[in-house]
Amino acid sequence: MTRTTTTTRTTPAIGAAMTRIEGPDKVRGSATYAYEYPLDAVAYCCAVGSTIAHGRVRSTSADAIRQIPGVLEVLSHANAPRLAISDGSELAVLQSDRVAYRRQIVAAVVAESFEIATEAAGALEIEYDVEPFAVELKSDDPDLYRPDKVNPGFPTDTEAGDVDGALRSAAHVVDHTYRTPAYHNNPMEPHASIAVWEGDDLTVFDSNQGASPVRARLAELFGLPTGSVRVVSEHVGGGFGAKGLPRPVVVLAAMAARVVDRPVKIAVTREQMFAFVGYRTPTIQRVQLGADAGGRITAIAHDVIEQTSTIEEFAEQTAVATRMMYAGASRRTTHRLRRLDVPTPGWMRAPGECPGMFALESAVDELAIATRLDPIELRLRNDPPTDPETGAPFTSRNLEACLREGARLFGWSQRHAEPRARRDGRWLVGTGVAASTYPARARASKATAWARPDGSFDVELCAADIGTGARTALTQIAADALGAEPRRVRLGLGDTNFSEAPLAGGSMGTSSWGWAVTRACEGLRARLAAANGSVPVAGLAVEVDTKDEIERRAQRPAHAFGAQFAEVRVDEDTGEIRVARLLGVFAAGRIVNPMTARSQLIGGMTMGISMALLEASLLDREYGDYLNHDLAQYEIATCADVPMVEAHWIDERDDFVNPMGAKGVGEIGIVGTAAAIANATYNATGVRVRDLPIRLEKLIG
Amino acid sequence: MRRFEYLRPLDRARAVDLAANPEVKLLGGGTNLIDLMKIGVETPEILVDTTRLGLDEIESRVDGSLRIGASVRNTDVASDRRVRARFPVLSAAVLAGASGQLRNMATVGGNLLQRTRCAYFQDVTKACNKRKPGSGCPAQTGANRELAILGGSEHCIATHPSDMAVALRALDASVLVETEKGAQTIPLADFYRLPGDRPDIETNLPYGALIVAIDVPAPVDGARSSYMKVRDRASFGFALASVAGVLRVADGRVAHVALALGGVAPLPWRARIAEAHLMGAPADPDHFHAAIDAELQAAQPRPENAFKVTLARRMVVRVLTELVGRGEVGVAPS
Amino acid sequence: MTRISLTVNGEPRAVDIDSRVTVLDLLREHFGLTGAKKGCDRGQCGACTVLRDGRRVNSCLVLAVSADGSEIVSVEGLAGDSDLHPLQQSFLDHDAYQCGYCTPGQLCSAVGALAELAAGSPSVVTGEGSAPTLEPEEIRERMSGNLCRCAAYVNIVAAVYEAGRSA
Known part of the structure; x- marks a missing residue:
């Protein structure tokens, strides 16, 4: 037995730039x-995508392909192992002959080497029964429908007061339609998995935002007890929502490894990153704002059309932020969907808020121009003291x-x-502002804290560090809760052998995991105190689950806020547009690690530059897929596009949202950014761009 | 990628020997060919690596021209002090293309022969007359924002992606090739072909030709040159439009002009009509406008790329105006 | 299968290899050196950047067979006998990465870019006829062949600039 002491340190780890x-x-x-896990006798799998957008697979040349030396197996719906589900999910991989979209996985080759697998996949011939398809989202489509709810569980529509009447009697009205194209998440690390079976035990090395949900889903699909599946995801090369849920490749890897009875690895190609791993739906958004002579908003309507x-x-919950951003006696939000022969859209950084706030914050800028008010003053006049939906006070609202x-x-x-009042040589210079917001939520999580006889601690939970800095932030949170120096704390994550935890998403990581880590460490500290600090050789552990605590707490509207300022320069002749400066100030609760938090914020803002100026997944109307499926054709911002991005925050601590008082900073940086840039572009040029991206042809006519 | 045999000859004679085979593709830096092999657009049986043939020198010749070996890497062309001093448009054009890494790999011979980045050409699951003659050209009514406004046909509107070749076209460069039958010089003016009804045939290179060097003739006395490129991303992107301009002004009038446009045509487009308008004309923006308007009379924009007409016009005027503004010998800036 | 010999991070290596294997896959799948990353496999992202004979290249577009006789340095070899290369330390100090997947390519690219700059090799933002100088605009242009979706660009520029100044 040894003694471990926990003392209160004078300098908290939270708040340090570790x-x-x-x-x-x-x-x-x-x-x-x-x-990258080295495994003996590993085989390589390559997925084959459909070349039709809708129909059925009639036959494949699998028999011929199997003759290629080094090919171990060709999988298709004809011979793939049966899963627990046969349809209704992107994960029902090779479970039927049905093709629901172009580039959907319809076959896979397993081979001795990567080169042989890709060669064989390229040579596989597939015959189809082709059916007509529809892939284009149109605002007047008669097949638009009203979903029962919007992600993750918000009401589809809301209405209060008399919007049409209020618009009719408003002194100023803005009524415009804004469009955002489809976007593909494109983390730098494409999705990848290695599957290893030992009897009926499955181990998967997988790139995801949450190993616990991947494990649960694999167990369900393969009919295994959860305990028979282990998912390891120690380092993940970005996700931005695309790795939030298990994707077809992890299922395919497990299936292929089962069939060839060897470990199998698969990586999604960059081209396939534009096919079956999710994307942000395109949106068509009509925003109507009515205001009185003093610029007070009297009516807000935000009607959204998107695809599934x-x-x-x-x-996607595109209009949901509009429900709480500004006051107005009459309000309406709606979401309508069209089922198309396309891949299923999904989460991408700030789903809902990101495209929705482009439209709303552009419209607010247009209202500022209509009312001749400064856009900041207009926002201040309409900053509601309480949540417009419920009348409840915000846990904190520091937009002002x-x-x-x-x-x-x-x-x-x-x-x-x-507009057009400032110039620098051939450059027209303009500035713009937009507000940002993102909800501050938490999910239940488990966590385990161990005291070791040598005075160190292990804190373990199946959290994910996809580049957010979670490993570091949780170490800081644990250190403070333990009253220990961070260097005495080892933080284990990304492995289902650790306590079950929710995925990284919705800016809930620090909140959800940090909460559980805090409680586990507090519990351990109490145990240590009760035991007078004595730690058995095997260590002393406390595992907690925050489910009850989180379910019991009172519900109040809790959101982070921000304001983003952009300076753009537009070449008057060529329309070339550059964001010279981007500055954001955020109210996101307590900042656990200023170094990594700043990186996340500037990263989100920079992705917002990309969204504003560059990104668009182009639909191929003839073939039905996304046409520009590589990183030369789907451009994202590179170093030269980003001369100056600054993120700041105000001193805020919101003890309602979680024990750390932190709201999360993963998404808010991208919310409102594109609007700030579009607003600045208008100020520079006098041209209002309502359909992203803002490309030069829109500025030179 | 399909299997292939890899051969690396160490002398030109052997390389020329090997090149006379329809199954052979010659490999330079690989930045385009290896990529096209990965996506199945190119499927050679034999790959002949030409990077160790001793063609990696830049040579100053007595007539004032520069001979750039076919295997010289793009970085080395752009950094060469002779190129920078005497052919700044060439250095600038090369540096405007690709990335530092790619320029370290890409050879000048390969750069000339790179293929279009048209989305349909790069997708073997779709029709493309250039890749598969007779299969169709979905770009005509599909995604054509990046594609040609000049020189296209109903069969193909792909653009040539090179920046370097645009500058070389304005500099009246020639391509030295060797075949089994001997050496040959092909002016760049005759090197590329318009697509017409055979977009799959892109150059007039003779069968089995090995590109040995590029000759850039001595610069015109008193002329200044520059390169302007417009793209969406601030770096590491292909041109929406580019202009290579060479201009000499004497007594306020155009005494020599060469204009080549990139990103707007299936080949580096020499603006001969504009040049004819400009020769002897006053070197002022009005005349520059009139000249490029005459050139662009022939433009056939598609729905998504009509902006290129405006863009190319404004770029040409700017390039020429700025060249005038540099204060040529004996010429006052207007 | 073709026999090739090359030097990787100072160590001579010989291997029989399928002619289709790229230097990137040679490192990752055959030599167990997984530092260089596969982000696009088409020369469009820069995650695979390594130094070949001292110059930065996209290893995904270099066939191993054509690298026969070359000297390859990947991120694992940057520090040599030191604990960390100054650029690696600078990346840590400036938080010039998030997910880390593009980082090895960024680092190799930065080593190459600073060497190119020091050798007087111009970039598109270098004034005509002048020698390039170490400044943020040059670094931004020269590092633009390395995409970072987490978008650590402003920190990467600061890290490379500081490392360049102290070199």
């Missing part, structure tokens, strides 16, 4: 990602502070309200 724990591994190239697939329904502090830091007072 370098990422796994940083040295990442810069040395020794951090191991899913595809014929396989499963995903309804963000706008004011941002205006000061950015130098907003120097702005000319009139």
Whole structure:
């Protein structure tokens, strides 16, 4: 027995700019990602996508392909192992002959090498029965329907007051339709899995945002007890929502490994990243704002049209932020979907808020122009004291502070309200602002804290660090809860051998996992105190589950807020547009690690630059797939596009949202960014772009 | 990728020998060919690596021209002090293309022969007359924002992706090739073909030809040159439009002009009509406008790329105006 | 199968290889050096960047057979006998990465870019006829062949700039 002491340190770890724990591994190239686990006798799998958008697979040339030396097996619906589900999910891989969209997985080759697998996959011939398809989202489509709810469980429509009447009697009205194209998440690490069977036990090395949900789903699909499946996801090369749920490749890897009775690895190609791993739906959004002579909003309507697939329904909550952003006696939000012969859309960084706030915050800018008010002043006049939906007070709402502090830091007072008023040689220069918001929520999680006889601690839960800095932030949270130096705490995550935890998503990671870590560490500290600090050789552990605590707590509207300021330069001749400066101020509760939090915020804002100026997945109307399926044709911002991005935050601690007082910073950076840039573009050029991306042809006519 | 045999000859004679085989593809830096092999667009039986043939020198010649070996890497062309001093448009064009890594790999011979980045050409599951003659051209009514406004046909509107070749076209460069029958010089003006009804045939290279070098003739005395490229991303992107301009002004009038456009045509487009308008004309924006308008009379924009007409016009005027503004010898900036 | 010999991170290697194997897959699948990453496999993202004979290249587009006789340095070899290369330390100090997947390519690219800059090799933002100088605009342009979806760009530029200044 040894004694472990926990004392209250004077300097909390939370709030310190601690370098990422796994940083040295990442810069040395020794951090191991899913595809990189060395395994003997591993076979390579390559997925084959459909070349039709709708129909059935009639036959394949699998027999001929099996003759290629080095090919181990060709899988199709004809011979793939049966899963617990046969349809209704993107995960029903090779369970039927049905083709629901172009590039859907219809076959797979397993071979001795990557080169042989890709060669054989390319040579596989597939015959189809072709059926007509519809892939284009149109606002007047008679087949639009009203989903029962929108992601993850919001009411589809809301209505209060008399919107049409209020618009008729408003002194100022803005009524425009805004469009965002489809976007593909494109984390730098494509989805990858290695599956290894030992008897009926399955181990999967997988790139995901939540190993626990992947395990649960694999167990269900393969009819295994959860305990027979282990998922390891120690390092994950980004996700941005695309890895939030298990994707077909992890199922395919497990299936293929079963069939060839060897470990099998598979990585999604970049081209396939545009096919079956999710994307953000395109949106068509009509926003109507009515205001009185003093610029007070009297009516808000936000009507959204978006798409889903014929396989499963995903309804992005695009208008949901409009429900709480601004006051107005009359309000309406609606969402309508069209089932198309396309892949199922899904989560992408700030689903709902990201496209929705582009439309709303562009419309607010247009209202500022109509009312001749400064766009900051207009927002301040309409900053509601309580949640417009419920009348309940916000846990904290510091939008005003963000706008004011941002205006000061950015130098907003120097702005000319009139468009085309500033120039620098051939460049037209303009500035714009937009508000940001994102909900502050938490999911239940488990966590285990161990005291070791040597005075160190292990804190373990199946959280995910997809680049967010979760490993580091949770270490800091644990250290404070234990009253220990961070270097005495080892944080284990990304392995289902640890306590079950929710996925990384919805800016809920720190909140959900941190909550459980805090409780586990508090519990351990109490146990240690009760035991007078004595720790048995095997260690002393406390596991907690925050389910009850989270379910019991009172519900109140809780959101992070922010204000983003953009300066754009537009070449008057060519229409070339560059974001010279982007500055955001956020109210996101307590910042656990200013170094990693700043990185997340500027990362989100930079992705917002990409969204504003570059990104668009182009639909191929003739063939039915996304046409620009590589990183040369689907451009994302690169270094030269990003001269100056600054993120700041105001001092805020919201003790209602969780024990750490932190709201989460993963998504809010991308919310409102594109609107700030579009608003700045208008200020520079006098041209209002309502359909993203803002490309030069829209500015030179 | 399909299986292939890899051969790496160490002398030109052997390489020329090997090249006379329809199953052979010649490999330079690989930045385009290896990529096309990965996506199944190119499926050679034999790959002949031409990077170790000693064609990696840049040579100054007595007539003032520069001979750039076919295997010289793009970085080395752009960094060469002779190129920078005497052919700044060439250095600028090369540096405007691709990324640092790719320029370290890509050879000048390969750069000339790179294939279009048209989305349909790069997708073997779709029709493309260039890749599969007679299969159709979905770009005509499909995604054509990036594609040609000049020189296209109903069979193909792909653009040539090279920046370097645009500058070389304005510099009246020639391509030196060797075949089993001997050496041959092909002016760049005759090197590329318009698609017509055979978009699969892109050049007039003789059968089995090995590109040995590019000759860039001595610069015109007193002329200045520059390259302008417009793209969506600020770097690492193909041109929506680009302009290579060479201009000499004497007594306020155009004494020499060469204009080549990139990103708007199936080949680096020499604006001969505009040049004819400009020769001897006053070197001012009005005349520049009139000249490029005459050139662009022939433009056949598609729904998504009509903006390129405006863009190319404005770019040409800017390039020429800025060249005038550099204060040529004996010429006052207007 | 073709026999090739090359040097990887200072170590001579010889291997029989399918002619289709790229240097990237040679490192990752045959030599167990998984530092260089496969982000697109088509030269469009830069995650696979390594140094070949001292110059940065996209290893996904280099056939192993054509790298016969070359000297390859991947992220694992950057530090040599040191604990960390100064750029690696600078990336840590500036939080110039998030998920880390593009990081090895960024680092190799930065090593190459700083060497190119020091050698006077111009970029598109270098003034005509002038020698390039170490400044953020040059770094941004020169690092643009390396995409980062987490978008650590401003921190990457700061990290490379600081490392370049102290070199």
